[in-house]
Every structure is written in structure tokens, then in C-alpha cells.
Amino acid sequence: MATNSTFQLFSSSSGVSGFFDSSTETPLPPPPPPVEVLSSEVSLNVICSVEPVNLEDGLTLLKGRVSTKEVFGLPNSDLVPGVYEGGLKLWEGSLDLIKALQAEVQNGHLSFSGKRVLELGCGHGLPGIFAFLEGASAVHFQDFNAEVLQSLTIPNVNANLSEKLSPFYIKRCKF
Ligand SMILES: C[S@@+](CC[C@H](N)C(=O)[O-])C[C@H]1O[C@@H](n2cnc3c(N)ncnc32)[C@H](O)[C@@H]1O
Structure with missing residues (x-):
């Protein structure tokens, strides 16, 4: 399936799970808990x-x-x-x-x-x-x-x- 990097939440290239800044591929802190x-x-x-x-x-x-x-x-x-x-x-x-x-x-x-x-x-x-x-x-x-x-x-x-x-x-x- 084609991916659109603009809307990417998980890094496809690093193999590390978590949230990433799609423009720099740097890991993001975990999102705030839902309240x-x-x-x-x-x-x-x-x-x-x-x-x-x-x-x-x-x-x-x-x-x-x-x-x-x-x-x-x-x-x-x-x-x-x-x-x-x-x-x-x-x-x-x-x-x-x-x-x-x-x-x-x-x-x-x-x-x-x-x-x-x-x-x-x-x-x-x-x-x-x-x-x-x-x-x-x-x-x-x-x-x-x-x-x-x-x-x-x-x-x-x-x-x-x-x-x-x-x-x-x-x-x-x-x-
Ligand atoms: C570009 S601002 C737009 C704010 C507002 N809708 C406006 O037009 O003035 C993006 C908004 O989406 C919220 N946001 C970003 N990521 C989100 C997420 N994963 N879940 C919920 N809200 C998110 C931000 O906190 C921010 O309020």
C-alpha cells in the first residue's frame, strides 16, 4: 500500500515502534494520556x-x-x-x-x-x-x-x- 509521509505516525524505516516527527524522523515523546x-x-x-x-x-x-x-x-x-x-x-x-x-x-x-x-x-x-x-x-x-x-x-x-x-x-x- 502507498504511504504518505505527511500523515505518517510510525517510522517505516527505523524499525523502532513509537511516534516520530515525519519531517525529521526524530522520535517524539509519548503522547499525553487521554483524559x-x-x-x-x-x-x-x-x-x-x-x-x-x-x-x-x-x-x-x-x-x-x-x-x-x-x-x-x-x-x-x-x-x-x-x-x-x-x-x-x-x-x-x-x-x-x-x-x-x-x-x-x-x-x-x-x-x-x-x-x-x-x-x-x-x-x-x-x-x-x-x-x-x-x-x-x-x-x-x-x-x-x-x-x-x-x-x-x-x-x-x-x-x-x-x-x-x-x-x-x-x-x-x-x-
Ligand atoms: C493547526 S492546530 C489547529 C487548531 C484549531 N483547529 C484552529 O484551526 O485554530 C492543530 C490542532 O490539532 C491538535 N492536535 C494535533 N495532534 C492531535 C492529535 N493527535 N489528537 C488531537 N488533537 C491533535 C493540536 O493540539 C491543535 O489544537
Whole structure:
């Protein structure tokens, strides 16, 4: 079977099992253990300031800003493979995704009403938040780093939902 090195998790050439940085073939530390994070488990140790993100057609969402140094003890950088995978930064692709989803909703090709949504590698979680505001019955957020969920995703959910919704609705969002 053909392999695509971009998506390679295990080294094919070294014969050593484990996770590898596919660009350098250097071994990565073991990934963090899978844990469930409850919406009440917001980080109390990190300052998260909130700012607006203006999308198209009058849609504005709120996003937090936290320091990579404060959360991970790392200098500000996009990512450290196997340790911090970039979840504290807002990546342009998620905004493009929201714009595409919004266009599909507006032209009647998509409805989130009553849907259950899972956002993988969510970071800020703005697409999941958009789905929720569009009527999803439940949204689950998942990320490589629990710290990202606790210091950024949960505050983003709370900031975007608190103006419009009661705590009952916030319970529909799972991490
Ligand atoms: C490029 S960032 C994108 C973040 C966010 N979706 C955005 O667009 O702003 C990649 C995200 O995927 C997460 N990630 C990377 N590897 C992952 C894995 N194996 N399982 C879950 N999340 C992962 C990172 O923690 C990070 O939040």
C-alpha cells in the first residue's frame, strides 16, 4: 500500500515502534494520556483575555488569548512536536471552515439543528461554537493537550455563549 509521509505516525524505516516527527524522523515523546475534561474544569491559573473575531456577513465570535509560556512554560511558538501541537494559536483554516459552513447554512444545504458535533483538534473551538450557535444539540471538543481545553476552549465557549444562553445550554458542550 502507498504511504504518505505527511500523515505518517510510525517510522517505516527505523524499525523502532513509537511516534516520530515525519519531517525529521526524530522520535517524539509519548503522547499525553487521554483524559476527559469537564466544562467546569476551566484553568484558574491562566489569564485569558477575550477579543472579537469578525467573520463575514456580520458574524462575530469571541476568542481568548493566552500565553504559551504561561500554559506550557514554552516560549511563544507555533508548536513543539509531541509536546504542544499549536492549539493556543488561532489558525486561519478554522475561520475558513466557519465561513464555508455559514455559506452552506445560508443557502439551505446544511443545518446543525439537533445534530451532535465532534470537533477534533479543536484548539480555540470556534467551528464547534458556531455549530452550537446554529442549533447543534451537543458539541464535543477534543484536542491533543488538555491544557488547551482548560485554558482556552472552555473560556471561549463560555464567552460566546454567556451573552446569549443560560448555564443549561453550556452543559450541552462537552470536552
Ligand atoms: C493547526 S492546530 C489547529 C487548531 C484549531 N483547529 C484552529 O484551526 O485554530 C492543530 C490542532 O490539532 C491538535 N492536535 C494535533 N495532534 C492531535 C492529535 N493527535 N489528537 C488531537 N488533537 C491533535 C493540536 O493540539 C491543535 O489544537
